[in-house]
Amino acid sequence: MNILILVAHGSRREESNLEVSSLSKKMLKFNSSQFDKVMPAFLEFASPSIPEAIEKCSEMGAQRVTVLPYFLSAGVHINRDIPEVINKASQNFPNLKINEANASMFEKKLSIFLFIFCTFIHIYCNELLQTFHPNQFLFLLRNP
Secondary structure (H helix, E strand, C coil), X not given: CEEEEEXXXXXXXXXXXXXXXXXXXXXXXXXXXXXXXXXXXXXXXXXXXXXXXHHHHHHCCCCEEEEEECCCCCCHHXXXXXXXXXXXXXXXXXXXXXXXXXXXXXXXXXXXXXXXXXXXXXXXXXXXXXXXXXXXXXXXXXXC
């Protein structure tokens, strides 16, 4: 079994943590052939923690775990905190192969994604503006 752990910072605001849980479920739909399960984990403020998620993977019979940090930039958490937590937790599960997604690779892919997303939004908005009549905008503003 191959499991992807999506690691977010964690928040005191439960709704933010639920967004990460929802995202992990959606990710499995897009990549169901590479991972048997995608599960969330949090660095702090929320459960499951990274060690708890790794333990659950072991209990589920996973042979391989990939940890994907869900952060916008490679700061202290990406470069120091998360690798330390993974290293410490992995010592309890020597039969479990744990890989951390490379931060520099993540940054390159994120920049490509953001460029594609912004291009899509630009094209979509231009097409939308060309098909809408100004009176339609006024109607939308008056009737939300």
